Amino acid sequence: MSAETPVCQLLERQDADYRGWWWVAPPRDGWLEGGEGCLVSADLAIREAWLARGRAALSPLDNFEAEVPGAVLFWPKAHALGEWWLLWLCANLPEGTPLQLVGEHQGGIKRVLKVLAALGLGCRKLDSARRCSLFETRTARLPLEPEAVWTQFEAEGLTLASHPGVFGHGKLDDGTRLLLEQLPGHLPEGEVLDLGCGDGIIGAWMAREGRTVTATDVNTFAVEASRRSFLANQLTAEALESDVYSALDGRRFSAIVSNPPFHQERSIDYGPAARLIEQAPQHLLPGGRLLIVANAFLPYADPLERSFGSFRVLADDGRFKVYLAER
Template identity: 65%
Template structure:
């Protein structure tokens, strides 16, 4: 199988036996998915792809095995990369070989400073395809990965966040505008509401404190855990599921409303695919008269998607940076 992504192309040319190694936070790549080794990922889309092949895979909050080595794909969020390093040092035996790979434009060279700060020696193994591969060995570190979690106050709520979760440590302006619009809507008590792309759980917690029966979805396992912690911090309940848009929901489940501040980036690339699925499949997930309410950057091409899926929509708010749209299932 030929490697598809630059980082995997760099790994594929190594004279190294990666058999049974742990691949940590990798991209989708057929070379990895059809090869050897185990997966550790916070991306439920990647986890689902490996599980569909019958491959051994773990989420970040599960217990892992003890592989002969690990490869960490350095993420866009350097704080998240540091968390992965701390978690690997905490759970794997001292001396376990570790390789760190990433695109130069993604800041992989900053991993050197992180490794040095943790007291882990490191050397460059290879570079190609505008990517670099470092290698080191895991050792004991004093820092606890749990320290990466951050609590802060916003929108009258206590929010719990983690590096790599959208809006980490703050309430973004688009969500703030969406909350202002939701405040103006009819009473939420007793309504079944789905929060798609729940992030740190601010929308879910806000709705739950107003009596809504909340379900929340996110493809990011760190966001799923953050939302669970946010709901608990505000003494409210809700169902939180790791899912690539609606994929993990039973087909027969319907909601009175779907709310979302959907992402349009995948790492550094613009990707409208998840939001297109969010909109296109929303009518099938709504009760008659149910509504999809979402906020988006004003320049994004969502009106055509809403028109196609619902036959019409309205703009509930527009501050020139963000727009809040509502479409109703007739």
């Protein structure tokens, strides 16, 4: 199979032996998934796709011991996250391990030169095509540890953990704030689900109000951020990696509350939000409620109508809408 994405098309034409290499934070691409090497990704959906094909796949929070001849880092849209991956690779691979960095020009791959220089890492350009560039460096011992990238901030009377690449990094999103304003009087008692938990602000707010909370996210860093947020506020809540409802084993809740994602890197992707709405009735108790906030332009009215028969708009500030649907 030929490579499907521009970054992988650039890699496909390299005269390089990638056997045993790590592919770090890549996009979905059949050429990559059918080739050699091991995936390292914070995206559960991508790891599960690799595992389904019998390929090795790791989370960056896994414990591992392996001989790694080299690694390719796919530079992410969030540059601070790319910098974290560099710190992590330098901390976990032997000094001098070959490291390639690839990305699209629109995604800011050219900024890698300044990032590497600031870290004291040498660099040379290997190739450029398909509006992408490929650079090469080697790992080195750095004075900054990956753990140092974790930060905290305050919002809604809560202390929240934050990591680059997690939604709302370092601040409370305006849509989430509008959703939280609507929860009093509309959030039922019982066990509730914070789906797409991010830094854990919604789950922590609900736990503080006395609900039994399960928080899920497809992103490893988001799940860890939520766990740290719950701990920082001395709240008891469960946080799980889950691709929408994949880890919930048919569990049902009195409410599902979410600020669902609609971006995958720079592209709009309605898939997770559509599955969240379509499958919500299967995960709600009779009379259970779905409460979501979304950008006002997003087309969620039709799927809500199809899945629930009716819904209400609890708030609309021109930028965001808060929807309520009841099973």
